[in-house]
Amino acid sequence: MNFSRTIRHLQAPALNNNKIRITMEIPSQDDSKELSEDFGAFPRRLPEDVVEYIVFIIDSNLSDTQVRERLQAFQRALNTLENKFLKEYIWQREVIKLGLIREHGRWLLKGSTNYGDSVADEWLIVYFLRELSKEFKDAWIRIYDTDGEFLLIEAANALPNWLNPEVADNRVWINTHRLLIIPLPKQEHPQPLSQLEALTIIRETPARPQRYPKIEKEAFHRLNGYPTAISENQHHATLPLPRKVAYILHHNPSYISPIVETFYLRDPLSLRLLQPEKSKAQALFPPEDFVDVSVRFTKVLYAQLLGQNWSPPTTLGEALEKLLKNKVQSEKAEISIKIIAGIEMLARHSVFSDKKAAREINLLLEDLESGDDILPSDAEIAAWPQREDDESWLNIDYEEFERELAGKGSGTGFGDKNAQDNLKKMVERFNAFIEDDKAGIDGAGGLDPMDVDDDSDAENRTWEDPEDSDEEKGKFKEESDGENSEDDRRADEEFSEYEKAHEKFMMLPAAEKALLLDEARELAITEEAEQEEDEEIQKLSEMMEAELFGHGALDLDPKAAKSAKANPGVSTKDKGKAKAVEEPEDSDDDDDILDDDYNLAQNMLKAFKGQAGMAGPAGNLMGMMGLQFPPDADDEHKQIGKGKGKAPTQ
Structure with missing residues (x-):
């Protein structure tokens, strides 16, 4: 497996x-x-x-x-x-x-x-x-x-x-x-x-x-295994790669590390670069002219590529099908396509432009384009050393693995030797802890002095701590358990979401992190400005409302106010009874609505009249609504009456 x-x-x-x-x-x-x-x-x-x-x-x-x-x-x-x-x-x-x-x-x-x-x-x-x-x-x-x-x-x-x-x-x-x-x-x-x-x-x-x-x-x-372990950490595999990719990796085999990482941490923007119909640009490393070359990985890099489930798009998918038709082993064909995708994204994505490997790869491509260098021939590639390492370290005998976990391993091994040694060490430590006779209810060796909270002066204090009272604790627990459990659940969910977002953010390249941070700062500044604007509008609204109340423009039931002034001794209940007697039984709710609308309009007119031709809240409010008040008819009649009174009698 x-x-x-x-x-x-x-x-x-x-x-x-x-x-x-x-x-x-x-x-x-x-x-x-x-x-x-x-x-x-x-x-x-x-x-x-x-x-x-x-x-x-x-x-x-x-x-x-x-x-x-x-x-x-x-x-x-x-x-x-x-x-x-x-x-x-x-x-x-x-x-x-x-x-x-x-x-x-x-x-x-x-x-x-x-x-x-x-x-x-x-x-x-x-x-x-x-x-x-x-x-x-x-x-x-x-x-x-x-x-x-x-x-x-x-x-x-x-x-x-x-x-x-x-x-x-x-x-x-x-x-x-x-x-x-x-x-x-x-x-x-x-x-x-x-x-x-x-x-x-x-x-x-x-x-x-x-x-x-x-x-x-x-x-x-x-x-203990060093320095031998240094070379054992490497893995060589012979793969079919485009001649241009083979030339790049032969120039510097360490480029495989950023190539694999770019593919391993790919994002939707990077994947667009692999689709000519979307990126509107020709591929720097077209999947063609394949040659067999030996590629050096670390075991982790090789496992990262091998363990990725990925369906290549368009031309890369077609190239994968051709490799499989040419009897190339499926795992090797998939790894080759993944390397092509990784180097394409690394060389073209602006996020990686500050990486040393990306800059050097683009310089090598410029040399090829200008003619300062040429791609290697088949004879030259054949002379390159080739090495194919055993991949048994990728496989595991799970039965032997279970026996190792139980501390009953046969010593025949179940995969990578370093993994076996680490697992054996872990099992030994666990068994030693379990078999520790000195371990009690407080753990192995009992509580450490540093684990004891001795910052309180409980023995010498003269005041009583409510937290020490069993009665208070029980009462507080009954009151807060339900609320706290719900709050804790929400807090755990929020923290879990935060952890996932933070982990995803930390995996991004440095350049992309910087872009996201700049966007976050701009968003925070915009939200702060909007909040300040909302506060100003709220203050203006409160000032206008206070002024309208002062002029009676928002008093929707002036009759009730007059009745209250005329009958100060009548209670609210009595008023309700009197109203029920006076109003007919077939009184309709629509009359109340019409009365309210009429009262509002009348109050607005009175408020406008109270401005005496000057600027005021009623005029401003109606002007904002696109309404223009006509001249006051009562004032015109008064002026006419005054004029008639002044006329000489015959």
Whole structure:
């Protein structure tokens, strides 16, 4: 059976199945100033799948210039190791890199590597740095990843109770090929250690960091197969590829990594580039003129391509059918088409324009187009070395796998050797935990002092805490359980959606992330402006409503108001009875509606009349509705009457 996806899970040491996660808390704003003043205060959280490493030279007899020279020598030694072991190595995403920088008055080497899905890259970095620590005995090395002190996570089964996530930061160092841990001071309340404090301890009391053989053995057990494991992480396959693609990969075999990742993380916009009828552009790598060439992958890259279910569009689909008709093995034909799709998207999509591989591939295409270079002939391609590796590591005997899980493996193996070793180690740790006689209801070894909340002054306080009252707790629980359960359910659903969206966002390329962030900022600014505009309209509406009420324009029942003034002693109930007596039984609701409309119109006219020809809310409101009030007839009659009174009598 195909084991393309499961194999990575058994190879990866960063999974929850075979290690306990140690996470780091983000410092509060109050602590930011203190952290910024600490030496080497690095971010408390790293991006997903990133390992960071730092190298210090600590020797009180060396001057600042000599420290820098030692660090430069460390860089040269690392390059020597790379040239020796990594001539054909393919990194999943980024290579190991150490930059010489100066921070807080001290020279140091610092680097980070995004290893993606290939945890083997992370352990290769650990191997290199540990090997260099034998040559540079004054070098003190820290290495950690997204999960924190992952070397301690590997050795979780051998850790003492005091070495928990709250105090582990900056205590784990590699020096002279050993794993050294700075122990806790003798005090009641253990405190976390800053990097500045750790460096001070190493410089002033170098004997204080201790070696714990059991922890060291567990932490470095994955390095037992090195350096042989470096070459075992690679996989070679002979595939039919277009001559132009074969030329690109022969020029630099490491291009296969960004090609596979581009296909693996494809999106609808990228897929449009594979359809000439939609992209309106000719393909850079048309699926034609196929030649057989050997392609070098990492095992993770090969499994990623093999495990993808994908139906190629238009011309790529037709090319796949032709390969199958030519008796090409179905898996190899599909992988070839996926590589063509990946390199096409990588070279053409604007999101990848800042990638080094994309720029170099386009330069090679320009050389071919200008005639500065030519495609290789069949004879040249035949002279290229070809290699076909066994794919048995992709297959699994699930019966043997189940026996291994039960701790009853026969030793015959069920797939990849590294996966077998990792599974056996995981089963051993689990069985050791289960068989721990000291484990009780509180877990193995009982509760750790750091797990006890001793911040409260419950014993000495003179006030009574409502939370300690059983009666209050029961009452509060009855009142809030129903509401809280519903709120918790909604919160869990929202958080689950957020996690999915965040995971999808983190998988996007850096350029696409930047575009999405810019769009989010613009949307936030637009929404804020709309909110301010709505608030202004609401204020104007309230002011207009208050002014209309003042003029009586919104009083829809003036008769009731007059009646209330004329009969102040009559209650609301009596008014209702009197109205029932006065009104005939066949009174219709339409009369009330007509009366209301008439009253509204009459009040609006009175309000307009009260403006005395000046601007006012009634005139403005009716003007906005497109209505123009006629002159007041009562005023005209009054003026005529006054004129008649003034006429001389005959």
